[in-house]
Amino acid sequence: MKKVFKLILTAVLMTTTLSITxxxxxxxxxxxxxxxxxxxxxxxxxxLAKAGYVFELPNSxxxxxxxxxxxxxxxxxxxxxxxxxxxxxxxxxxxxxxxxKNGISVDLVSKNGKYKGYxxxxxxxxxxxxxxKDLQPLINVExxxxxxxxxxxxxxxxxxxxxxxxxxxxxKNKQIADTSIKQLKQFLKHDDLSETPVLLIGNIRVTY
Numbered sequence: 001m002k003k004v005f006k007l008i009l010t011a012v013l014m015t016t017t018l019s020i021t022x023x024x025x026x027x028x029x030x031x032x033x034x035x036x037x038x039x040x041x042x043x044x045x046x047x048l049a050k051a052g053y054v055f056e057l058p059n060s061x062x063x064x065x066x067x068x069x070x071x072x073x074x075x076x077x078x079x080x081x082x083x084x085x086x087x088x089x090x091x092x093x094x095x096x097x098x099x100x101k102n103g104i105s106v107d108l109v110s111k112n113g114k115y116k117g118y119x120x121x122x123x124x125x126x127x128x129x130x131x132x133k134d135l136q137p138l139i140n141v142e143x144x145x146x147x148x149x150x151x152x153x154x155x156x157x158x159x160x161x162x163x164x165x166x167x168x169x170x171x172k173n174k175q176i177a178d179t180s181i182k183q184l185k186q187f188l189k190h191d192d193l194s195e196t197p198v199l200l201i202g203n204i205r206v207t208y
Contacts, residue, residue: 034099037194038186041099044194047183048094051198053111055092055125057085058202064124065108067117074117085115091128097121126202134173135199138165142184142197143205149188159184 039047057064064082068074077085084090092108095116104121119125129135145158162184166177176199183197 033193037192038190039194041097045097053091053093054128056128058126065117065119127199129199130203138177
């Protein structure tokens with residue numbers, strides 16, 4: 001299924017009575033895009049988990065984090081707790097990714113160990129490094145590469161720009177950039193959801 005990259009924030013976060021059926025029916029990810037993923041759930045999990053505690057919750061008012069796991073039908077954290085999680089910029093790590101019918105569930109654990117549960121892959125988490133000013137130029141060009149791919153336009157020149165930008169970075173930012181470029185090349189090769197660079201997870205320009 002053709003992916004669409006638009007400046008649209010998908011408002012499909014879970015309601016406070018969300019069951020696993022609700023989770024799978026309200027996600028924006030099509031069953032076809034999941035089934036055609038080049039990575040297995042195990043490999044996808046490993047890819048996200050390797051990024052470490054870099055994910056934050058994007059929403060506190062619509063039950064973005066549920067206790068336990070999707071399989072157990074966990075109850076949502078209260079709005080007060082969710083707001084605290086957001087205000088404190090609590091970081092999470094992905095413990096497990098599960099493909100469920102026409103959706104994707106991700107189990108999370110916070111860096112401080114106080115919170116754990118599940119949310120949706122597409123609009124339940126975002127990478128904190130999206131707000132890193134030093135990485136903004138690289139992020140923008142990476143997004144342009146993905147948009148060009150989606151529109152069947154050449155990507156080689158844009159990819160060279162990404163690599164040039166990465167060469168000008170140092171330390172941790174350089175490591176993040178190099179990893180993201182490797183994942184971007186995998187996306188260009190396979191053109192599917194599972195190969196989306198981890199750095200771009202949660203960006204509002206990327207929808208499926």
